[in-house]
Amino acid sequence: MRFLAALFAFAAVLLPGAVAAQIVDPTTAGRAEPASPTDPQNILLLDLSTGGRVTIWLRPDVAPKTVERIKTLARQHFYDGLTFHRVIDGFMAQGGDPKGDGTGGSTLPNLPSEYNYLPHVRGAVSAARADDPNSANSQFFIVFQPRFQLDKKYTVFGRVIDGMQYVDAIERGEPPANPSRIVHAYVLADNPPAYQPAPPPAAALPATPALLPTGPAVAAPKPAPTTRAPARRTAPARRRSAR
Template identity: 60%
Template sequence: MADDLNTLVLSLDSGGDVVIRLRPDLAPGHVARIKELAQEGFYDGVTFHRVIDGFMAQGGDPTGTGAGGSDKPDLKAEFSREPHARGTASMARTSDPDSANSQFFICFDDCGFLDGQYTVWGNVIEGMEHVDALPKGEPPRAPGKILKASLRA
């Protein structure tokens, strides 16, 4: 059953799989959206369009520009006290706290200045070296890509 699937696997073209433990205890609405989009194949082929060394890698925009998202309604913020440490997966948004949709980012380093302002929905538990290997840039000259996003128990 889909509700038992609390691990997201991002197969990247930068060398392997990134395994993210989903955190429905922190952000049930955002985790449900990530699962829904992954199951629909939304993230397959999507690039990391903004990758800043020492900060984060951002993806989830099907246009690759940073301005796109899914056709689903934006999500209400689910801020928590969970820190934005290395490997934290969190939702990207505009200046409106309730504007997260499909874009997300993974922190390369501790990003405590983001705490309480962005919705944390998961933590990388394997494969952070593949996130580290993503081409850097805003946008990168040859952006790294999610080959397949899938769920597992």
């Protein structure tokens, strides 16, 4: 028996690769190979009004449908000019809503959930949704500080690998008084231009004095009756990230 044990030990020394090949990590078994963080096809660039460019490493290995949607909308310039409408200090910044109030999305169908093993750590980028797990569409949020209670409840599809300081500078509020916005969104493979700061807002022109009438006074027409839609008893569902 001692001879056999020594023989196996000797074989392990001579053939470490063969022995290691038989050892399988159960936590990674069956996982797809992640996209390279230098692959331009899976790098999303967000030029923010806070002063710089944010680089996001996309993960089609764990959320292929969500990544494809984000890239499609970026290439359609859907995100250009949209605001971060819900920003909670110490939690996350949420954007991607054309309505700017958390109830909007793109004209494309909603996405199925793609919950995965990626955690909601600082810099994680995750798909916002309403109560329905399969209601993600265009909105997303970027995590300021870890929120592991969101893991496997929201679809993490990427992570900020450069420019997190510009995410930290996003104006806080629900909604913010002066919301920060996405100036442009690009896929790196499309050879985007270098970052250019957003132009400053145009100064308001002085009001033009109203001209006094010179003809005979004419009675103003009576306004038409206003048609009002029935008041909603419940607020519309918000696409949101959980608290």
